[in-house]
Amino acid sequence: MPFGNTHNEMKLKYASAKEYPDLSKHNNHMAKIITPAIYELLRKRQTPSGFTLDDVIQTGIDNPGHPFIMTVGCVAGDEETYEVFKELLDPVIEDRHGGYKPTDKHKTDLDPAHLKGGDDLDPDYVLSSRVRTGRSVRGFCLPPHCSRGERRAVETLSIQALDTLSGDLKGTYYALKNMSDAEQQQLIDDHFLFDKPVSPLLLASGMARDWPDGRGIWHNENKTFLVWVNEEDHLRVISMQQGGNMKEVFNRFCTGLTKIEKLFKERKHEFMWNEHLGYVLTCPSNLGTGLRAGVHVKLPNLSKNAKFEEILKKLRLQKRGTGGVDTAAVGGTFDISNADRLGFSEVELVQGVVDGVKLLVEMEKKLEKDQPIDSMIPAQK
C-alpha cells in the first residue's frame, strides 16, 4: 500500500521499550504524562494525514525544560491529532488547564458588550493593552505538518478574507518573502514583524520549514488590528494600542474576528472548533479561547513584594517579560495576562485581566506611599 506511514511500520519492528524516549532529564507536561504503556498503545496509530505519536512528542523530547516556563512538550499536526492521541493529550490538557476533564464543555463568548468596565486602567502605569488569539482553518494540516501547497492555500484564503474588511479594519497584506527593506523596517518599528522562529520549542516541531514561504503580516491603516499568517498557527489575530483602554481593544478584537470568521465560512473553510476543546490550535496550551489578553504595566514595587506571585496566582494571571513568552522582565515593567485559555470564555478571561490589573495598580500605588497591602490580597478566583 503506497504511502502508508511506512517509517512507522519499520519502527514497530523494534520493541516499544527500545523506541521509548529517554525523559529522565525532562520537565514538561508531555514528559510528566507519557508512560511506556501509553507509548506502546499509541505508537501504532496515525491521523488520516499521517501524523504519528513521535511527531506529536518530538518537540518535548528535544527540549527537556525551560528556566521560566513549564512547556507543553507536544503539538498537534492536524485537527484529528486531539482525537487519535487522546490517551496522551487528554491528561496533558487536564494537567495544563486546571483539571479540565475529557467530558467538559467549553464556552465561547465573543460579545464585547458583556465586558464590564475596562476603559479606565491608569495610563501612568498601564503602558499598552493587547488581545491575541489563534485560529486554525479547517481542511488543512497545522504548521508542524502542513506542506507548502497547504500553507500557500491558507495564505491565499486569508488574504482574500482580509482584503474584504472595510472601515477602520481596512488594511494591507505584507508577504514576508516580498518585503522591501523599508517595509520591513517599518514593521519592526511598529513592533509588528514576526521573525523566523529561533526558539527550539518551535523549530523542533517543524514549524519553521520553508521559511518565509507562505508567511505574512496583515494590518489595518491605524496599526491597531493585525493578523499573522502561518507563523505558529494558521492565523494569529491581534488587537493592540497604547494605554489602558482594554475595552476598546477587546471591542475591535471581537468585531474583527467575527467578520473574518464569517468570510472564511463563506469560502467553506470555517475555523476548527468543537464544543469540548473550543478553538483547536497547534499547541495544546492554546486550546479553548486561544486568548491571551494582557497589558504592559509598571509594577516596580509590587513585583518585589514577597506575595507578588501569590497575588498573581489568586487573580489567575501570569507574568512575562516584555519581550514575550520566554523573556525576563526589564525595569519593573511586566507583561501581565490571563493564565487560563480553556474552560473560560473570552469575556470571562478579559474581565479577569481588567479587574486584576486594576487591583494590582491600586496595590502599587499603596506601596509607593509605603502603605501595606495585606488587606487587599484577593481570594482565589
Add this chain to the structure above:
Amino acid sequence: MPFGNTHNNFKLNFKVEDEFPDLSKHNNHMAKVLTKEIYGKLRDKQTPSGYTLDDVIQTGVDNPGHPFIMTVGCVAGDEESYEVFKDLLDPIISDRHGGYKPTDKHATDLNFENLKGGDDLDPNYVLSSRVRTGRSIKGYTLPPHNSRGERRAIEKLSVEALTSLDGEFKGRYYPLKSMTDAEQDQLINDHFLFDKPVSPLLTCAGMARDWPDGRGIWHNDAKSFLVWVNEEDHLRVIAMEGGGNMREVFRRFCVGLKRIEEIFKKHNHGFMWNEHLGYVLTCPSNLGTGLRGGVHVKLPKLSTHAKFDEILGRLRLQKRGTGGVDTASVGGVFDISNADRLGSSEVAQVQLVVDGVKLMVEMEKKLEKGEAVDSMIPAQK
C-alpha cells in the same frame, strides 16, 4: 520527521506548481539542479523506509546559501535514497564531484603502504594532521530519518565492535547522555567532544532529533584514534596527532578502519558501499571515500597572496578555518584538506594533501625571504 509519508497522499492533491519550493533566493547544489519537471516526477515516490523527495530537499529549501561554502542542500535518509531519487541526486553528484557520471566506478584503496612520503611535513608550519571519514551501517536508516530504536541499535553494535579492539586501538566509549562533568571537560580539552548540532544545515535535516540519546564518543587510550557515533553519520572515524607525520596518521586510520569493518561484517552489518558511489553517507558531498585528510598549517604570507585560491584549486585542495567547515581562519592558520571525495581513492586523496601541503610550505618559506613563488605554481592536478 513531520513528513509522515501518508501526508504525501494529501500533498498530491495539490498541483506541482503549488508544492514546488520557492528557490529564487537560493544558491546550493539542490537549488541549481531541481526543476519542476524533476519535482513532478519524483514527488510521488518513496524509499522502502518511507523517505520522500521533500525529506531529501528540506534542508536545502530551509538554507538558501552560506557565505563561505557552496552547500549541497539535500541529504539521504537511507541507502535507497540514492537510487529512488537518482534523477535529482545524479546531477547533483555530477555537479558536486567534478563531473562524475552515473556510469562511473569509484576505486577504494585503504592500503596505507601505497602512500609515498608524508612523514616529513615541517612541524614549524604544520601544527597537526588529521584524517576522517564516515561509515554507514547497512540495514539501518540514516541520521536524518532513523528512529530512536535504530539509533540505539547502531550505538550498541558500535560499542561492541569498538570495545573488542586491542593493542594501539584499545579504548573506551563515552555516551553523551551519561557523561560526567570531568569527562566532558577532558574531552573538550582534547578537542574530541562534539556538541549538539547548531548548524541549521544539520538541524533542518532532522539530525539533532532526540539529542543526546544514542550518541557518544569512543577513543583509544593514546587519544590518537577516535570514533563519533550517531552524529552526522552513523560513524565518523578520525585519526589525528600534533605535528606533520601524515603518513603515521594515515596508517593508523587505515588499520583501525579495517579492523572495525571486519567486526561489523561478522555481525552481518557491513558498511554501506557500492561500486558506483563507494561508501554511502548521509550527505552527497561525502560519497566515495568520505575522506577528509587535512592539516592545520601556518600560511600567513601565502594566504594573502593573490594566487592563493588558484593554487589551492590546482592542487585540488580546500581551505577552511580551524574551527571546522563553516568557520573563518584565525591568525593565518588554515585547515587545508583534499577537496575531492568521489572518483579517486583514499590513498590518492591523502597523497594530494601530502604533496600539496609540502609545496605550499616551501612557497611560504620563499615568501618569508621576499622571494617570488610564480615559478612554483603547479599545473592543474
